[in-house]
Amino acid sequence: MLRRPATGQREHWSEVYAGSRAFFGEEASTFAHRALDRFRRNDVKAVLELGFGQGRDTLWFAEQGLQVTALDYSEQAITEMTAEARSKGLEAWVAAQVHDVRQPLPYPDGSFDACYSHMLLCMELTEAEIAFVLREVHRVLRPGGLALYSVRSDHDVHYGAGPHLGEDVYEVGGFVVHFFTEAKIRRLARGYEVLAIERTQEGSLPRDLYLVTLRQDPSVIPLPVPEEACMTRPMEKFQEFFEATHQSQALDGKTKGLLFLAASLAGGCEL
Numbered sequence: 001m002l003r004r005p006a007t008g009q010r011e012h013w014s015e016v017y018a019g020s021r022a023f024f025g026e027e028a029s030t031f032a033h034r035a036l037d038r039f040r041r042n043d044v045k046a047v048l049e050l051g052f053g054q055g056r057d058t059l060w061f062a063e064q065g066l067q068v069t070a071l072d073y074s075e076q077a078i079t080e081m082t083a084e085a086r087s088k089g090l091e092a093w094v095a096a097q098v099h100d101v102r103q104p105l106p107y108p109d110g111s112f113d114a115c116y117s118h119m120l121l122c123m124e125l126t127e128a129e130i131a132f133v134l135r136e137v138h139r140v141l142r143p144g145g146l147a148l149y150s151v152r153s154d155h156d157v158h159y160g161a162g163p164h165l166g167e168d169v170y171e172v173g174g175f176v177v178h179f180f181t182e183a184k185i186r187r188l189a190r191g192y193e194v195l196a197i198e199r200t201q202e203g204s205l206p207r208d209l210y211l212v213t214l215r216q217d218p219s220v221i222p223l224p225v226p227e228e229a230c231m232t233r234p235m236e237k238f239q240e241f242f243e244a245t246h247q248s249q250a251l252d253g254k255t256k257g258l259l260f261l262a263a264s265l266a267g268g269c270e271l
């Protein structure tokens with residue numbers, strides 16, 4: 001489980017966007033340009049974008065003739081991007097929706113040719129939650145569809161610099177950032193063929209990013225989220241188990257006592 005900063009990240013992003021018209025700049029990112037090359041070579045027409053922010057890449061993709069379905073959990077992001085799409089006459093090319101990616105994606109199987117997300121998976125998400133997102137992306141992609149994502153890397157100057165919130169997650173100037181290693185990218189690529197893992201830098205910090213290109217493999221369905229393997233919520237899981245067994249008539253008093261002792265010991269441990 002992650003420790004959470006006092007201000008929720010969703011509110012934080014909305015405040016950031018309300019205070020700055022182009023927080024990540026006016027131009028489409030370099031990653032978007034690289035992605036479009038890949039999309040063109042793979043006959044991609046319908047793209048799902050996760051965590052689009054103020055839409056610098058979304059609107060540019062739409063201008064290039066892609067049909068973009070764009071999700072973000074910030075209401076402010078939706079309001080701003082929808083208005084911008086309207087003012088550019090792109091509303092027929094962009095459909096934006098408020099959605100938290102920790103929830104199932106609201107689309108039928110095989111709906112998209114590609115999924116694109118620039119610095120979304122490195123937000124306030126546990127590894128188990130990221131695995132869940134990638135499993136949902138696998139489901140909504142057509143067979144052999146592309147998943148392109150970027151994340152902050154373990155070479156980033158801020159990796160390990162701020163308060164540690166759990167796993168590889170740190171607070172960087174009020175933003176919660178989950179840093180990735182190449183090993184983590186490969187571990188999370190279940191159900192995909194890894195086509196490329198590249199590194200680049202963006203912005204003035206600069207942010208050091210992995211750019212990941214995956215191809216959905218329809219013959220491998222990713223397993224349910226390996227929460228136990230990630231050990232993100234061990235105490236909650238133990239509590240569920242303890243409560244279920246405590247109520248069980250099948251266990252004698254001594255066994256229940258031992259379980260209680262184990263629960264107390266585990267509760268005192270720093271996990």
Ligand SMILES: C[S@@+](CC[C@H](N)C(=O)[O-])C[C@H]1O[C@@H](n2cnc3c(N)ncnc32)[C@H](O)[C@@H]1O
Pocket residue numbers: 010013024029050051052053054055056057071072073074077099100101102117118119120123124
């Ligand atoms: C680092 S910004 C990147 C924005 C945009 N992709 C860009 O590069 O300009 C991350 C975005 O992800 C959104 N986000 C973070 N966690 C999310 C979640 N759980 N569900 C949906 N959106 C999320 C934030 O609101 C923010 O707009």
